[in-house]
Amino acid sequence: MLIGVFDSGIGGLTVLRAIREAWPGHSTLYLGDTARVPYGSKSAATVVRYARQNTRFLLDQGVDLLVVACNTASAYAMDSLAGLPAPVVGVIEPGARAAAAGAAASHIGVIGTAATIRSGAYERALARLRPGVRISVRACPLFVPLVEEGWEATPIARAIAAEYLADWLPGAPDRPDTLVLGCTHYPVLRPMLAELLGPEVRLIDAARATAAAVAPWLGGAAGEAVPRHRLFVTDGAEGFARAGCRLLGQENVELEVVDMTPLAAD
Amino acid sequence: MLIGVFDSGIGGLTVLRAIREAWPGHSTLYLGDTARVPYGSKSAATVVRYARQNTRFLLDQGVDLLVVACNTASAYAMDSLAGLPAPVVGVIEPGARAAAAGAAASHIGVIGTAATIRSGAYERALARLRPGVRISVRACPLFVPLVEEGWEATPIARAIAAEYLADWLPGAPDRPDTLVLGCTHYPVLRPMLAELLGPEVRLIDAARATAAAVAPWLGGAAGEAVPRHRLFVTDGAEGFARAGCRLLGQENVELEVVDMTPLAAD
Numbered sequence: 001m002l003i004g005v006f007d008s009g010i011g012g013l014t015v016l017r018a019i020r021e022a023w024p025g026h027s028t029l030y031l032g033d034t035a036r037v038p039y040g041s042k043s044a045a046t047v048v049r050y051a052r053q054n055t056r057f058l059l060d061q062g063v064d065l066l067v068v069a070c071n072t073a074s075a076y077a078m079d080s081l082a083g084l085p086a087p088v089v090g091v092i093e094p095g096a097r098a099a100a101a102g103a104a105a106s107h108i109g110v111i112g113t114a115a116t117i118r119s120g121a122y123e124r125a126l127a128r129l130r131p132g133v134r135i136s137v138r139a140c141p142l143f144v145p146l147v148e149e150g151w152e153a154t155p156i157a158r159a160i161a162a163e164y165l166a167d168w169l170p171g172a173p174d175r176p177d178t179l180v181l182g183c184t185h186y187p188v189l190r191p192m193l194a195e196l197l198g199p200e201v202r203l204i205d206a207a208r209a210t211a212a213a214v215a216p217w218l219g220g221a222a223g224e225a226v227p228r229h230r231l232f233v234t235d236g237a238e239g240f241a242r243a244g245c246r247l248l249g250q251e252n253v254e255l256e257v258v259d260m261t262p263l264a265a266d
Numbered sequence: 267m268l269i270g271v272f273d274s275g276i277g278g279l280t281v282l283r284a285i286r287e288a289w290p291g292h293s294t295l296y297l298g299d300t301a302r303v304p305y306g307s308k309s310a311a312t313v314v315r316y317a318r319q320n321t322r323f324l325l326d327q328g329v330d331l332l333v334v335a336c337n338t339a340s341a342y343a344m345d346s347l348a349g350l351p352a353p354v355v356g357v358i359e360p361g362a363r364a365a366a367a368g369a370a371a372s373h374i375g376v377i378g379t380a381a382t383i384r385s386g387a388y389e390r391a392l393a394r395l396r397p398g399v400r401i402s403v404r405a406c407p408l409f410v411p412l413v414e415e416g417w418e419a420t421p422i423a424r425a426i427a428a429e430y431l432a433d434w435l436p437g438a439p440d441r442p443d444t445l446v447l448g449c450t451h452y453p454v455l456r457p458m459l460a461e462l463l464g465p466e467v468r469l470i471d472a473a474r475a476t477a478a479a480v481a482p483w484l485g486g487a488a489g490e491a492v493p494r495h496r497l498f499v500t501d502g503a504e505g506f507a508r509a510g511c512r513l514l515g516q517e518n519v520e521l522e523v524v525d526m527t528p529l530a531a532d
Contacts, residue, residue: 041506142408142417145408
């Protein structure tokens with residue numbers, strides 16, 4: 001099968017990587033909307049419009065299954081992607097399910113971009129999956145630029161995280177027992193966050209949960225002898241390739257550039 | 267006259283503010299491309315395409331003079347905006363001129379987004395305006411998100427600046443005597459940077475220099491009794507209005523939302 005994955009930029013490569021590792025026999029096609037990244041600071045209407053354009057591009061390429069590897073797009077655009085000729089899976093439902101399934105989860109924290117947090121999507125999913133659970137959310141807008149700068153292991157990253165998560169640090173009276181990393185860039189920050197928050201807080205990586213969530217469609221499908229993988233971006237600036245290597249865990253990535261706004265280009 | 271100003275987002279409001287203060291009798295029309303902000307991490311081809319779309323929108327509104335209040339667009343797109351029915355002024359040439367005009371300038375530093383610095387536009391302008399001057403540049407990608415988060419006066423902002431500008435701090439052997447704030451967001455960081463770098467470093471604010479640079483067209487033109495001011499954005503998320511108030515120095519701003527990609531919208 002051909003699995004299509006899109007994200008606002010390159011963060012979704014952490015999801016792509018988890019999918020490739022979980023389902024090595026299948027081909028993948030990734031679209032990163034790097035010409036309009038980030039979505040996390042923008043409004044619902046804009047995010048829905050971009051998600052529909054990305055979806056159309058992937059369907060035109062013949063994907064059999066579509067993964068929305070962007071928390072902001074998953075938060076706002078899933079309803080607008082109903083009725084397509086291919087099944088669509090987002091990252092929020094799998095992430096919420098992994099958090100809610102923890103036996104000890106009684107207070108779940110969620111961190112994400114401004115738009116993801118403002119959407120309330122994780123809170124709704126968690127409240128449905130684990131009725132009565134306590135939920136706390138926190139927007140962390142500086143985390144994405146921090147990861148893209150490659151500063152995830154610096155004292156500055158730690159200081160910024162300590163500022164955002166001040167009342168969840170060890171010793172605070174009312175800490176979450178579970179924390180959902182509700183943005184595809186955040187797995188890169190995981191070691192720093194684990195150290196900062198201590199071993200009592202279980203960190204949930206939505207990328208891995210999403211890779212597992214496509215099982216119903218891929219479980220029975222035959223794999224390919226030589227799966228193909230292609231990476232498309234809407235802007236080919238060099239920085240995206242560099243950060244992409246880190247997120248995908250490869251030494252080199254070859255990015256093909258497509259223009260998503262040809263009709264309005266001039 | 268009707269002065270049109272565009273920027274990748276809301277940072278250009280610092281330029282708009284300087285223009286309104288310098289030329290209170292003239293009407294202004296601002297376009298912030300908040301649906302595709304930032305430009306600073308993107309490639310030249312994408313920035314040129316966006317700049318042309320923004321320009322067309324402003325010309326359709328009947329502006330008499332166009333100000334490109336975005337360093338990245340000024341760095342890449344000025345040549346592609348030649349031959350329009352209205353004069354076009356960017357921010358780089360005025361900023362460079364203000365820096366080069368300093369009697370004591372022998373080592374000029376420039377800070378900006380990744381794309382502005384990569385373009386080499388300030389270096390070319392400075393080398394032309396003050397032959398033989400020593401020029402040092404530094405990309406500071408975290409400064410814009412820091413300002414948009416409202417953290418410009420925090421110890422974290424200071425730590426990030428100290429990291430970027432480590433070898434320009436007091437006591438370093440080879441410091442610039444002049445520093446160009448080569449991004450429209452950076453005037454907000456000015457007090458912190460002034461304190462960090464000390465009084466020996468002259469800080470150049472390209473916004474004010476740009477407001478002065480439109481004099482040839484406005485100097486002789488009659489003002490209006492009741493000038494009108496309108497602010498357009500391509501995405502109306504609430505955070506943009508909040509940050510816009512800070513950058514424009516007003517308690518309220520009314521943002522009108524326009525869609526720049528109507529033909530490719532669905």
